[in-house]
Amino acid sequence: xxxIEKRGRPPMSNLYAHIQxxxxxxRERAVIATEERTLSGAQLDTxxxxxxxxxxxxxxxxxxxxxxxxxKSLDNVALxxxxxxxxxxYLPLNSAYRAAEIEYFLGDATPKIFVSTPExxxxxxxxxxxxxxxxxxxLGTHNDGSLAALVTANADTAPTVxxxxxxxxxxxxxSGTTGRSKGAMITHGNLLSNAQALVRLWxxxxxxxxxxxxxxxxxxxxxxxxxxxxxxGAKIILQNSFNAANVLHALPRASVMMGVPTFYTxxxxxxxxxxxxTRTVRLFVSxxxxxxxxxxxxxxxxxxxxxxxxxxxxxxEIITSNPLDGERCAGTVGLPLPDVSxxxxxxxxxxxxxxxxxxxxxxxxxxxxxxxxxxxxxxxxMRDGYFITGDLGMFEPDGYLRLVGRAKDLIISGGLNVYPKxxxxxxxxxxxxxxxxxxxxxxxxxxxxxxxxxxxKKGSPLTPKTIIDELRINLxxxxxxKRVYVLDELPRNAMSKVxxxxxxxxxxxxxxx
Numbered sequence: 001x002x003x004i005e006k007r008g009r010p011p012m013s014n015l016y017a018h019i020q021x022x023x024x025x026x027r028e029r030a031v032i033a034t035e036e037r038t039l040s041g042a043q044l045d046t047x048x049x050x051x052x053x054x055x056x057x058x059x060x061x062x063x064x065x066x067x068x069x070x071x072k073s074l075d076n077v078a079l080x081x082x083x084x085x086x087x088x089x090y091l092p093l094n095s096a097y098r099a100a101e102i103e104y105f106l107g108d109a110t111p112k113i114f115v116s117t118p119e120x121x122x123x124x125x126x127x128x129x130x131x132x133x134x135x136x137x138x139l140g141t142h143n144d145g146s147l148a149a150l151v152t153a154n155a156d157t158a159p160t161v162x163x164x165x166x167x168x169x170x171x172x173x174x175s176g177t178t179g180r181s182k183g184a185m186i187t188h189g190n191l192l193s194n195a196q197a198l199v200r201l202w203x204x205x206x207x208x209x210x211x212x213x214x215x216x217x218x219x220x221x222x223x224x225x226x227x228x229x230x231x232x233g234a235k236i237i238l239q240n241s242f243n244a245a246n247v248l249h250a251l252p253r254a255s256v257m258m259g260v261p262t263f264y265t266x267x268x269x270x271x272x273x274x275x276x277x278t279r280t281v282r283l284f285v286s287x288x289x290x291x292x293x294x295x296x297x298x299x300x301x302x303x304x305x306x307x308x309x310x311x312x313x314x315x316x317e318i319i320t321s322n323p324l325d326g327e328r329c330a331g332t333v334g335l336p337l338p339d340v341s342x343x344x345x346x347x348x349x350x351x352x353x354x355x356x357x358x359x360x361x362x363x364x365x366x367x368x369x370x371x372x373x374x375x376x377x378x379x380x381x382m383r384d385g386y387f388i389t390g391d392l393g394m395f396e397p398d399g400y401l402r403l404v405g406r407a408k409d410l411i412i413s414g415g416l417n418v419y420p421k422x423x424x425x426x427x428x429x430x431x432x433x434x435x436x437x438x439x440x441x442x443x444x445x446x447x448x449x450x451x452x453x454x455x456x457k458k459g460s461p462l463t464p465k466t467i468i469d470e471l472r473i474n475l476x477x478x479x480x481x482k483r484v485y486v487l488d489e490l491p492r493n494a495m496s497k498v499x500x501x502x503x504x505x506x507x508x509x510x511x512x513x
Contacts, residue, residue, distance in 0.1 A: 013188045014163035015195075016084040019230045020045060026206065031229075032236040034074050036142070041233075044078070046156045051075075051082035053154035054147060058113055058135045062087035062161055065111035065171065067133075069093040069102060069120075072216045072240045073141040075148060079115065080222065083169075084188070087161035090170045091183075092217040094416070096476035099127050106131035109171055109183055109372060113137060118145045141240065165189025171372055172219060174314040174417060181419060183372030184314045193365035194317040195227035197337050202283060202308075203324050204256070206233030211254035213242040213263065219314055220288045220415065225258045244270050251277055258285040260415030261295060261447050264307065268298055278303045283324070287312060288415035289447040290403065296330040309333055311401065314417075315387055317366040320401050332400040340364035341386070342401060344393055349383055352394065357404055360393045361386035409439065409500060414446040416478045423471075423479055427452055430470055432460030437490050439500040441483065441507050449482040451510075453490055453503050462486075483510060 023031065026041035033039070039047065055066065066088050070076050072095075083090040091109050093102065095117075102124065106114060111133060116124045118138040128136040138145035143152075163169070169191055171183040198204070210229045214221030229236045237250050242259070244266045251257070264286060267273045278284075284299070284307045291309045300306050310321035311333030319342055322334035336342040344358040345351055352358035363386045370378035381388050390410070393403040411418040420438035427436040434455045443449035456462055464484035471480045491502040 012160075012162050013165040013167070013192060014084065014087070014160055015169060015188045015191050015227070016048070016081055017160050018192060019081065019227075020085075020160060022231055022233050026233045029206075029233075030235055031233070032074060032077065032238055034238050034240075037074055039074065044081075047075075047078045047151075048081045048085055049156050049158040050151045050154045051078045051147075052086045052158040054150035055082060055088065055113065056086060056158075057150065057154065058137075060086070060088055060112055063089065063168070064113075065089045065091050065109050066113045066115065067091040067093060067106060067109060067111040068115040068139075069095055069097060069124075069217075070115055070117055070139045071095055071141050072238075073139075074238060075139055075141075075143065075151075076216050077226065077238070078151075079139065079147070080216070080226075085158065085160050087163055087167070089168050092170070092172065092222060094215075094217045094476060096478060098474050098476065099123060100474050101476065103127050103131060104180065105173060106133055108180075115139050115147055163188045165192070166369070168369065170222075172314045181422070182374060182377065185369040185372055186314075186317075187369050190317060190366045190368060191223060191227065193339070194337075195223070195231050197339065197366075198224065198228050198318060198321075199232050201321060201324060201337065202228065202256075202285070204228045204232035204234055208232065208234035208255045208282075209237060209253060210234050211237050211239070211247065211250055211257040213239045213247055214258060214260070215241070218288070218416065219312070219317060220258065220260070223317060224287070224312070242266070244273075248272060248277055252280055254281055256283045256285070257281060258287070260288045261286055261291045262289075262414045262445055264291070264295055264299055265445055268295070268302060274302060275304050278305060281305070283308060285310060287318075289412040291330075292447075293330040311403065313389060313391075315368045315381075316362050316364070316389070319362050319364075319366075319389075322400075329396075329400050332396065332402045334401065335399055336401070337364070337366075340366070343386065344395055344401075345383075354395050354397050357392055357394045359407055360389045360391045360401070360403070362389060363387070411438075411440040411448050411450055413440075413443070413448050413450055413478055418450050418479050423450065423452065423475070423481065426471055426475055427454060427467065427481075430462065430467065432457050432462045433467070435490060437498045437500055437503060438481065439503050441504065441510050443482070444512055449510075450479065451483040451485070451503075451507060452481040453485045453487050455487055455489060483507070 023041035023045045113135045114133045137147040139147045169188045170186045173181045306328045312318035320334045322328040341363045390407045392405045423438040424436045436454045440448040441451045491499045
């Protein structure tokens with residue numbers, strides 16, 4: 001791939017410079033399409049320039065943050081790429097977040113610009129004011145909103161700002177098991193190295209068509225899917241969300257699809273999903289949550305294809321992958337990517353032998369720069385240059401990595417991270433709740449569902465239903481518990497620590513309709 005260089009200086013590492021090079025090679029070819037719009041390489045580059053100029057007209061400078069809580073659209077893609085182009089730092093926020101959640105992110109990252117949907121502008125004006133955001137703009141899905149109006153009024157050319165591989169490109173908020181959500185600082189070099197490795201590993205090329213039904217506030221859709229296509233010249237069919245009927249309609253025009261396990265379980269529930277429907281697709285990729293072996297087997301039986309499962313996280317991007325050509329083993333997440341070192345260690349940091357379970361740690365060019373404004377937390381999560389993932393796994397004799405659980409209590413529901421402590425704080429803020437414990441239980445659609453065990457104060461009128469109804473007011477739907485269990489007391493060990501493993505075991509056979 002062409003690299004842009006200046007005499008006497010290192011190669012330009014702005015990710016958009018590399019994407020732009022590909023767009024220029026695909027000037028006349030369609031590179032991205034929705035139901036309403038199709039753009040060629042030249043047209044997408046022009047739209048990105050217009051967004052870049054609109055942002056800079058708001059006194060946005062290199063290194064400033066731009067937070068965006070918008071619905072998925074072609075303009076959403078252009079906004080992200082424009083931030084890369086001008087050296088701004090993009091902060092994607094889940095479109096389901098409520099105002100109270102948004103306030104934390106804006107207060108922590110201190111963006112100069114916050115972009116919301118037109119429908120939520122009045123609701124979020126006070127949030128922006130309280131967090132000292134200089135400019136609130138809006139962006140809709142049909143070329144509407146105040147930012148869209150500025151875009152159409154701006155020039156269609158803009159320079160691509162020089163960035164080094166260590167310069168910050170994105171802050172993605174991730175979840176842990178203690179404290180508030182942390183902003184993972186991801187650099188241009190992190191993004192570029194991982195995307196280039198995946199393009200080679202998964203055989204992406206300009207003849208591919210990617211069916212993109214993932215969200216754009218999550219690294220799977222924003223980084224993995226988008227970057228692989230844009231760097232290889234593949235066409236993108238951009239769907240605003242996952243809908244099984246819409247995916248079935250588009251699949252015969254696609255050669256690659258990426259999804260979370262929920263996508264595949266929902267497709268398998270469709271009677272018309274079969275070998276004929278998938279005949280043009282050369283690669284199905286699954287990530288963001290564990291893929292059940294039963295789903296893997298059922299998919300192969302129905303389509304004749306084996307899903308390629310890979311493993312990654314916000315702080316590291318993609319770490320391992322089953323091979324494009326070679327054995328794809330159900331229940332494993334494959335082999336480490338080139339230039340990525342993965343090790344499994346015991347509680348003392350000593351390497352585990354093959355077949356022994358330990359904590360997964362990773363080192364490589366895609367490992368993040370650190371947590372925003374949390375140097376001590378960053379230091380605590382590193383060991384000998386390796387990032388401590390908190391996941392438990394083991395290496396099979398053939399070198400494939402198998403994940404067996406998480407050392408932390410992070411819940412992944414439908415591919416989205418849920419931070420138990422945050423939910424517990426919301427539950428315990430309810431009048432009448434004495435204590436709570438949030439944990440994951442198996443779910444046939446989402447992989448994991450959020451569940452909560454609570455104890456109530458004497459005389460409390462709360463019920464599981466009223467608790468869930470109250471939580472829905474301030475929590476995103478994917479964070480709101482699907483089940484609440486009222487107990488006389490929470491299970492504890494000898495040290496009085498709540499035993500969430502006992503709760504998971506007790507409710508692991510929950511029935512779902």
